[in-house]
Amino acid sequence: MPAPHALLAPVTGFLGTWVGRGCGGYPTLAEEFTYAQEVTFSHDGRPFLHYEARAWLLDADGTPLRPSARESGWWRLQPEGRVEALITQPTGIAEISVGRADEGTVDLTTHQVALAPTAKEVNATRRRYTLIDEDTLTFVHDLAAVGQPLQHHLSAQLRRGDGN
Numbered sequence: 001m002p003a004p005h006a007l008l009a010p011v012t013g014f015l016g017t018w019v020g021r022g023c024g025g026y027p028t029l030a031e032e033f034t035y036a037q038e039v040t041f042s043h044d045g046r047p048f049l050h051y052e053a054r055a056w057l058l059d060a061d062g063t064p065l066r067p068s069a070r071e072s073g074w075w076r077l078q079p080e081g082r083v084e085a086l087i088t089q090p091t092g093i094a095e096i097s098v099g100r101a102d103e104g105t106v107d108l109t110t111h112q113v114a115l116a117p118t119a120k121e122v123n124a125t126r127r128r129y130t131l132i133d134e135d136t137l138t139f140v141h142d143l144a145a146v147g148q149p150l151q152h153h154l155s156a157q158l159r160r161g162d163g164n
């Protein structure tokens, strides 16, 4: 494994696999939901991270019900901690988001969304990833979609889970 590129310095704490749980909702949905999530960030020595996230809806006992959202993409690190992220989902949504990596927090907001012809309408997102300590990562996702203004869709707390 090559050493991380110098431009990755603000995000090297994110490298690895993270597992945990979250909850979510949206005004258009009848109920809130809980989910399990696994997120992996990796690098190959160049100044970008490969990002991959999978989620499973859980029932009230915490048993997985079915696979839910999945996405993957690239976080391109620029000087001064600027980040350009490209993220695609199997629901026909492709996002390009921009933001900053600063003191353990990455804050990304939508630059452009592209939708496949049959995708649901998504207008904007805001994603905040925060390293609480070296083994704990929190994630908050706001969503403007299906006619609703930007507001909470998801929050999760993940623990470092390499090799689990």
Ligand code: HEM
Binding pocket: 024, 026, 028, 029, 033, 035, 037, 054, 055, 056, 057, 068, 069, 070, 071, 093, 120, 121, 122, 125, 141, 143, 145, 146, 153, 154
């Ligand atoms: C951990 C990740 C996520 C989970 C667990 C999740 C979960 C859900 C669930 C359970 C629903 C209700 C419909 C269904 O059962 O599929 C839903 C709807 C939706 N989600 Fe997510 N979601 C996630 C990430 C995202 C992301 C990243 C986006 C967009 C960038 C997104 C956009 C939407 C939209 C547009 C709807 C439809 C709302 C409607 O039609 O009323 N979700 N999500």
